[in-house]
Amino acid sequence: MLNDQHILRAFDRDLESVQAMIMKMGGLVEAALADAAKALETQDEALAEQVRRGDAAIDALESDVNTECARLIALRGPIAGDLRTVLTVMKIASSLERCGDYAKNLAKRSLLLGTMTPIPGAAGSIRRLARQVGLLLKDALDAFIARDPGLAEDVRQRDHEVDQMYNALFREFLTFMLEDPRNISACMHLHFIAKNIERVGDHATTIAEQVIYLTTGALPGEARPKADLTQDGLSTGGQG
Amino acid sequence: MKDLVMETRVDVQTVKIEARKAQVFYGTNHAIKDVDVDILDKTVTAFIGPSGCGKSTFLRCLNRMNDTIASCRVEGKITLEGEDIYDPRVDPVQLRAKIGMVFQKPNPFPKSIYDNVAYGPKIHGLTRNKAELDQVVESCLRKAALWNEVKDRLHAPGTGLSGGQQQRLCIARAIATSPEVLLMDEPCSALDPIATAQVEELIDELRSQFSVVIVTHSMQQAARVSQKTAFFHLGNLVEFGETSQIFTNPRDPRTESYITGRIG
Numbered sequence: 001m002l003n004d005q006h007i008l009r010a011f012d013r014d015l016e017s018v019q020a021m022i023m024k025m026g027g028l029v030e031a032a033l034a035d036a037a038k039a040l041e042t043q044d045e046a047l048a049e050q051v052r053r054g055d056a057a058i059d060a061l062e063s064d065v066n067t068e069c070a071r072l073i074a075l076r077g078p079i080a081g082d083l084r085t086v087l088t089v090m091k092i093a094s095s096l097e098r099c100g101d102y103a104k105n106l107a108k109r110s111l112l113l114g115t116m117t118p119i120p121g122a123a124g125s126i127r128r129l130a131r132q133v134g135l136l137l138k139d140a141l142d143a144f145i146a147r148d149p150g151l152a153e154d155v156r157q158r159d160h161e162v163d164q165m166y167n168a169l170f171r172e173f174l175t176f177m178l179e180d181p182r183n184i185s186a187c188m189h190l191h192f193i194a195k196n197i198e199r200v201g202d203h204a205t206t207i208a209e210q211v212i213y214l215t216t217g218a219l220p221g222e223a224r225p226k227a228d229l230t231q232d233g234l235s236t237g238g239q240g
Numbered sequence: 241m242k243d244l245v246m247e248t249r250v251d252v253q254t255v256k257i258e259a260r261k262a263q264v265f266y267g268t269n270h271a272i273k274d275v276d277v278d279i280l281d282k283t284v285t286a287f288i289g290p291s292g293c294g295k296s297t298f299l300r301c302l303n304r305m306n307d308t309i310a311s312c313r314v315e316g317k318i319t320l321e322g323e324d325i326y327d328p329r330v331d332p333v334q335l336r337a338k339i340g341m342v343f344q345k346p347n348p349f350p351k352s353i354y355d356n357v358a359y360g361p362k363i364h365g366l367t368r369n370k371a372e373l374d375q376v377v378e379s380c381l382r383k384a385a386l387w388n389e390v391k392d393r394l395h396a397p398g399t400g401l402s403g404g405q406q407q408r409l410c411i412a413r414a415i416a417t418s419p420e421v422l423l424m425d426e427p428c429s430a431l432d433p434i435a436t437a438q439v440e441e442l443i444d445e446l447r448s449q450f451s452v453v454i455v456t457h458s459m460q461q462a463a464r465v466s467q468k469t470a471f472f473h474l475g476n477l478v479e480f481g482e483t484s485q486i487f488t489n490p491r492d493p494r495t496e497s498y499i500t501g502r503i504g
Contacts, residue, residue, distance in 0.1 A: 004502040011501065077460060079487045082500050217489030 011076050018068050018089045019145070025061045025096045026141040028054065030134050032103035033200060037130035040110035040193070041123040051107035058100035065093040081214075088214040092144065095203040099137065102196040106130075109189045116186040119176055122169075126190065129165050129197050136162065136204035143208060149215040155208035156220065162201035169194045253280040256421055256451040257302055257339075262316035264297050264306065271297050274316075275477045277470060279421065284443060284452045286466035286483065288459060290498065293472040295455050299423050302453065303339035304332045320420070337364050340414035344426040346406030348398035348413070353390050356398040356409055357381060360417040376416060383449075384412035385442050404435020411442060415450070422446060424454040428461060440465050459499050463487045471495045 006012050032051050039048035069090050072078060078086050136155050143151035173187040173194075213219045257279035264272035272294045279285050279302075287295035297306070304325060306312040318325050325335055337360065348356050357377045360366075367373040377394070381387040386408040390401070398409050407427060414422055424443070428436040443452055443465050456462050462469055462483065469486040471479045471494075479486065479495045490496045 004497055006501050008501060078500070079459065079463070080490050080496050080500050083488060 008076075011082075014068070014072050014076060015078075015082065015085060018065055018072065018086070021061055021065050021068065022089055022092050022096070023141065023145065025058055025065070025093060025100075026137070028058050028061070029096050029099045029103065030137055032058070032100055033106070033130055033134050033137070033197070036103045036106040036110065037127040037197075039107060040113065041127045043110075043114050045111060045114065048107040048110045052104050052111075055100050055104040058097060062093045062097040065089060084214045084217065088144070088210045091210050092141075092207050095206050099200045099203050102200050105196055106193050109193055113186060113189055116189075117182060119173075119183060119186050119190060122173070122176075122186075122190050125165075125169055125172070126193055126197070129162070129169065129194060132165060133162055133197050133201045133204065136201055137207070140204045140207040140211065143211045144214070147211070147215050149212050152208040152211035152215075153220070156205050156212075159201050159205045162198055166194055166198040253283055255279070256281045256321065257453075258317075258319045258322075259298075259301075260317045262298065262301060262318055263314070264294070264301060265313040265315075266309070267311040271475050272301070273475045277477060277480055279451055279453055280468065281420075281451045282447055282449070283468055284447050284454060284466040285468040285470065286462035287453065287455045287470050287472060288457075288462050288499070289472035289478075291457075294475040295470075295472045296425055298472065299425055299453060299455050302421070302423055303336050303341055305336075305341065307332055334364075337417040338419050339421045339423060340417065340419035342407070342410050342414050342422065342424045342427045345430050346403055346410050348401070348406050348409050350397065350399055352395045353381075353398045353401070353409060354394040357412050357416045360413060364417055366417065380412040380416045381409075383415060383442075383446065384408045385438060385445075386412055402435070404431050404438060407431060407435065407439055408442065411439070411446075415446070419450065421451045421453065424452065426455055426457060429457065436461070459487075471498065473498065 032054055035047055036051045038044065039051065069086050072086055076082070136158055139151055139158075140155045143149070143155065170191065173191050176183040177187045209219055255278045257277075259275055259277045259279075262272060262275040262277075263270065275298060287299060289295045300306045301314055301318060302325075306314060314326060320335070320338065323330070325339075349359060351359070354377055357380050358373050361373060361376050367376055378387060378391075381390060386405060389405060390396075390409075398406065401409060407430070411422075411427070427443075428439050431439060440461065443454065446452055447467075454462075454465065466483045469481065469483045470477055471486065471490075471492070473494055479490060479492045481491070486495060487499065490499065496502075
């Protein structure tokens with residue numbers, strides 16, 4: 001029934017158009033994250049530079065989504081499922097824009113890290129984390145397009161794994177810093193990178209929650225597993 | 241009798257009109273099927289649905305306007321404060337003084353503005369003298385947000401007013417008998433947006449004293465003025481709930497299809 005078309009077909013075209021923009025943004029963000037992590041591991045300055053510049057396109061798309069949604073609200077007066085679609089689209093766009101910023105930040109730091117003593121194994125671990133988070137993001141967006149609350153719930157649960165990977169990296173960097181203070185600069189940058197990727201995972205969770213709101217009309221209420229740990233006071237752990 | 245949770249939920253607003261398994265037949269045509277609905281006091285309830293879904297038919301059951309149609313038969317139970325309104329001992333004229341009605345097109349009597357409002361209280365003998373009647377007329381015109389516009393020409397014909405003013409005059413006339421419930425059948429469909437906004441503002445104010453039931457084709461109007469919404473389709477009451485819920489998260493796919501303007 002929900003897939004039925006509007007009597008006014010321009011309304012359908014408008015709704016499809018904003019959702020297509022989200023998918024385009026999602027594609028750009030996934031690529032930016034993967035490319036930035038790759039640039040870090042391979043020390044590919046050109047690729048890092050490309051990611052850094054590419055963020056402008058993501059920002060521009062977010063602004064287009066907001067303009068288009070404002071127009072849609074003003075002209076079409078969406079209600080019920082249509083209203084939830086528009087609200088969800090706006091929230092997802094804002095999440096993706098943040099994710100784009102994190103990828104850009106990763107690229108910038110990878111350029112800086114090129115000038116420092118390399119930390120063995122770190123870039124590979126970061127790339128694995130980025131790959132895991134990229135999958136979460138992809139699944140969250142697939143759940144949005146398919147209107148699949150089951151897949152969205154799966155994404156929420158899997159953010160736990162990302163938090164654990166981040167916590168492991170945190171401890172690893174700490175060890176390097178304790179071993180040799182000359183590692184501190186590089187490890188600080190690597191830690192920010194890991195933290196930012198972990199935050200992209202949180203945004204994927206936010207998107208998944210929006211999908212649950214979109215499909216069921218209510219945000220998921222109960223808590224999901226969190227890996228906010230390291231009770232020793234040394235670590236902050238994953239958030240959100 | 242009731243546990244605490246029920247009490248806080250139910251007793252906030254008392255039920256004014258209660259319909260149970262209401263059926264309406266026009267000859268052999270089953271126009272309303274098994275409608276159960278509670279119309280709350282001091283609440284605006286909107287009836288929405290496509291043309292021919294039975295919302296106006298059901299509205300007209302609530303003050304026995306369907307009595308005037310020979311082929312029309314009403315079954316089931318409709319009560320006003322617990323009293324069966326289809327009880328043979330109930331006088332439909334008295335009932336309609338308690339349950340007033342405003343129609344789609346403004347239909348003032350071809351009389352003065354004053355007489356339009358004074359008519360009901362006069363025939364029902366609700367006032368004892370001219371001074372009291374004057375007071376009722378003024379207070380009703382004030383409640384209908386028309387007083388300031390007509391106070392200097394109370395004896396001019398009601399038909400000389402603008403469409404929006406005429407509709408507000410009809411509302412003033414409907415509330416002059418101090419009804420408990422006000423039924424409105426598309427009260428704004430013949431009005432421009434400004435007059436519509438004035439009538440909507442009025443409906444919102446009337447809510448503090450009356451129970452209002454409004455039939456409307458404008459989804460946005462239902463969303464703007466009502467607290468409860470009932471969606472009718474093919475003679476069935478498909479969904480009845482809080483207006484905010486119906487318009488953000490309707491439970492029935494037919495409601496969603498209709499209110500979002502899809503082919504249902």
